[in-house]
Every structure is written in structure tokens, then in C-alpha cells.
Amino acid sequence: MDHKTPVTxxxxxxxxxxxxxICVLDQDGTRLYQGAVPSDPDALADIVQRKAPNCERIGLETGATTPWLWRALRGRGLPVICIDARHASRALSMRKNKTDKNDAQGLAELMRIGWFKEANVRSPQTQYVRSLLTARYQLRMSRKDVLNQMRGVVKSFGLFAGSTATRRFPAMVQEIIQDNPQFGSLxxxxxxxxxxxxxxxxxxEDELKNIAERDPDARRIMTVPGIGYLVALAFMTAVDDPARFSSxxxxxxxxxxxPRVRQSGETNWSAGIGHAPDKMMRSYLYQAATVVLTKTASWSALKAWGLRVYKRSGFKRAAVAVARKLAVIMHAIWxxxxxFEYSQKGKAA
Structure with missing residues (x-):
């Protein structure tokens, strides 16, 4: 009896x-199946088990529902891999026509040849904390927009309430209303x-503070100068698993x-820092570095090093360098x- 080898x-x-x-390819790139099913873990698991029973890799891009589907399919024993959407888009953009069907086939092809960058999928608890941080960050941005709107309104009538950066700004706007009741409805x-x-x-913020206080890793990270509960939790949720990084x-x-680097032949070009996949985290680290350079009273080797960079290259480069150093220190502590250890001369890195 002839037993056929299962097709990978x-x-x-x-x-x-x-x-x-969904698209299924064999090891030679021949398309075995193409179709569409509801974005539901049971429906996806069923179609994969029926159409690709000897599946080696299943690829899906990072996205809003990816963590949920990734965890659900993993829980069903399927070899699902989450790949970086930015990396995948460069490969998929080479196709003449961009359609959902073509993208599915392109992702299957990336799985077949192994040309992909795997993305980390956060644990449910990490995702929860990250969602709290993101929600707070978005509300802060919305509040900033409201402050700028108020400032623009009063300026258009020749009235001035000072800088929106001061905590007294809303009170100053209230004083304007009291002196000019006609602006109350506005x-x-x-x-x-x-x-x-x-x-x-x-x-x-209260919820995030409680989470940080209960987490021993967060408390240790908060011993670093300039690092509060927001930066500590943002860093931990950005990294998720510190063991992912060998160094x-x-x-x-x-x-x-x-810094961004381009090197080819006789050309060797470098510029400022590159794209930030996590703008909130980079913003927090830059703010923490600014605190280290300008507000931390105690001497530290970290601050002394940062001030030397400041003197040599200017504040912005120094702040970025210290931010980078802070990330290294926090990961090592974690x-x-x-x-964070302190020297005899003061608090030092």
C-alpha cells in the first residue's frame, strides 16, 4: 500500500x-487553498485544520485584534506567528495589486521562505496595563488640545491667560470669564x-500607581533617578519579557x-535617532532624561556623564543619550x- 508523505x-x-x-501554500509555493472566514478563533482553527493539516507556520500581522487571535490560536495548538506589520508591508508592497487575497498569499509566502520579523505578543496582564497607560496618554493629549483651544480663543479677542503649561491656566481663564461675562458661554x-x-x-493614575506599588520589579526600576511609576510601567509593558533581549x-x-546609519561602499552616513515604534515610551524616556540632567539634585555618575555629553554636543543629544542609558540601566536592573546603586559621592549609576 502506498503511503503518501503529508504535504508541509x-x-x-x-x-x-x-x-x-486565508491562503495555504505547499513547500514549493503552490497554492492549495484560498478563501475567507469570519475573524473568529474557532472558524480560523477549523479551516486551518481542514485545509492545512500539516501546517508548519501560520503568519498574521500585528494589529488591533492580533493579540486576542494569536493567543486563541496558540491555545488550540496551532503554530501561529505574529509578524511585524511594518516589516511585512515592505514585502507585500512589491505586489502589483494590493488586495486582502493577495496580502494573505504574500503572508503565506513569507512563512514559506522564512523571511519575516517576529513580533512579541504581550501577555493579557501586560496588555491591560499598557491599555491603561495608553488611555491616560490619550486623555492627556485631549486635555492639551482643550487648553490650546482656550488659549487661542482668548487671544483672538486680545485677552491673554499665560502659558498653557502652568497649572494656573484654567484659573486664569476663569478670571477672564468673571471680568468678561460675555465670554462665559464660549x-x-x-x-x-x-x-x-x-x-x-x-x-x-491612581490605578497605575497601585499596580506599580504592588510590583517588585517596578519598585526596583523606580530607584533609578528620573524614573517614576509611569515610566517604569511604560518601559515594562514595552519590553514585556526582559529575557527577549540578550543584551x-x-x-x-x-x-x-x-542614531540612523547608512553604510555602503565608500559612503558612511549617520543622522539623528530613527523611527520610534513606541512614541509614548520614547517621550517618557526623554522626559526622564531631562529630569536627570536638569532637576536631579544628587550627584550621580549618570548625570555627570550626561552633562559631559551636554557640554560637548548640546542638550538634545545629551537627553537622547541619557534616555538610551536609562533604558539600558532599567533592563539590567529588571x-x-x-x-540602582549609589556611590560614596552621591547617587550614582
Whole structure:
């Protein structure tokens, strides 16, 4: 009796909210199946098990529903891989026509040849904390927009309430309303929105503080100068698993804090820091570095090093360099289970 060797297959999933396009290729690149099913773990698992029973890799891109589907399919024992959408888009863009069907086939092809960059999928708890941080960050941005709107309104009438960066700005706007009651119907709703946003931001901050206080790793990371609970939690949720990085020095490029380099033949070009996949994290690290350079009173080797860079290359480069160093220090503390150490001369890195 002739027993055929099972065909090794590779699957690409192009996910949208309602449905997912699926493509199955064999090891030679021959298309065995193409179709679409609802974006539901049971439906996806069923079609893969029926159409690709000897599947070696299943590829899907990073996206809003990816963590949920990735965990669900992994839980069903399927070899699903989450790949970096930015990396995949460069490969998929080479196709003449961009359609969901073509993207699914392109992802299957990437799985077949092994040309992909695997992305980390956060654990449910990490995703929860990250969502809290993101929600707070978005509310802060909304509050900033409201403040700028109020400032623009009063300026257009020749009235000035000072800088929106000061905490007294809303009070100064209230004083303008008292002195100019005709502006009450214009400015009072904006003030009410500002107050509501401030209250809800405080709710998120209280929850995040409690999480940081209960987490021993976060408490150790917060011993680093300039690092508070927000930066510590943002860093931990950005990294998720510190063991993913074989060296702490890899954190700089990962967080978009390393200079861009182009080298080919006789050309060797470098410029400022590159694209930031996590803008919130890079912003927090830059702010923390600014605190180290300008507000930290105690002497530290970290601050002394940063000030030398400042004197040599200017504040912006120094702040980026210190931000990069902070990421390295936090990762090392997290991995080693230690705390920031202080020298005899003061608090030092």
C-alpha cells in the first residue's frame, strides 16, 4: 500500500474586523487553498485544520485584534506567528495589486521562505496595563488640545491667560470669564471638559500607581533617578519579557533611541535617532532624561556623564543619550533583580 508523505503547508492570514482571508501554500509555493472566514478563533482553527493539516507556520500581522487571535490560536495548538506589520508591508508592497487575497498569499509566502520579523505578543496582564497607560496618554493629549483651544480663543479677542503649561491656566481663564461675562458661554464648556478630563486622568493614575506599588520589579526600576511609576510601567509593558533581549544595549535601537546609519561602499552616513515604534515610551524616556540632567539634585555618575555629553554636543543629544542609558540601566536592573546603586559621592549609576 502506498503511503503518501503529508504535504508541509504554510498559511497566511490577512485579518480584518469582520473576516479573515486565508491562503495555504505547499513547500514549493503552490497554492492549495484560498478563501475567507469570519475573524473568529474557532472558524480560523477549523479551516486551518481542514485545509492545512500539516501546517508548519501560520503568519498574521500585528494589529488591533492580533493579540486576542494569536493567543486563541496558540491555545488550540496551532503554530501561529505574529509578524511585524511594518516589516511585512515592505514585502507585500512589491505586489502589483494590493488586495486582502493577495496580502494573505504574500503572508503565506513569507512563512514559506522564512523571511519575516517576529513580533512579541504581550501577555493579557501586560496588555491591560499598557491599555491603561495608553488611555491616560490619550486623555492627556485631549486635555492639551482643550487648553490650546482656550488659549487661542482668548487671544483672538486680545485677552491673554499665560502659558498653557502652568497649572494656573484654567484659573486664569476663569478670571477672564468673571471680568468678561460675555465670554462665559464660549469658555465655560471648554473649562468643564478640561475639568472632566483631569478627573478621569487622575482615576487612571491612581490605578497605575497601585499596580506599580504592588510590583517588585517596578519598585526596583523606580530607584533609578528620573524614573517614576509611569515610566517604569511604560518601559515594562514595552519590553514585556526582559529575557527577549540578550543584551541590555539592544534596548536603545528597539526603542528608537539609536542614531540612523547608512553604510555602503565608500559612503558612511549617520543622522539623528530613527523611527520610534513606541512614541509614548520614547517621550517618557526623554522626559526622564531631562529630569536627570536638569532637576536631579544628587550627584550621580549618570548625570555627570550626561552633562559631559551636554557640554560637548548640546542638550538634545545629551537627553537622547541619557534616555538610551536609562533604558539600558532599567533592563539590567529588571534582569538582575537589583536596585540602582549609589556611590560614596552621591547617587550614582
Amino acid at each position: 503547508t504554510y498559511v497566511g492570514l490577512d485579518i480584518s474586523l469582520a473576516e479573515t482571508h 469658555l465655560a464648556p471648554l473649562l468643564a471638559v478640561h475639568e472632566a478630563l483631569t478627573r478621569q486622568i487622575a482615576v487612571y 541590555s544595549n539592544k534596548l536603545g535601537p528597539y526603542l528608537g533611541l539609536a 534582569i538582575n533583580g537589583t536596585e
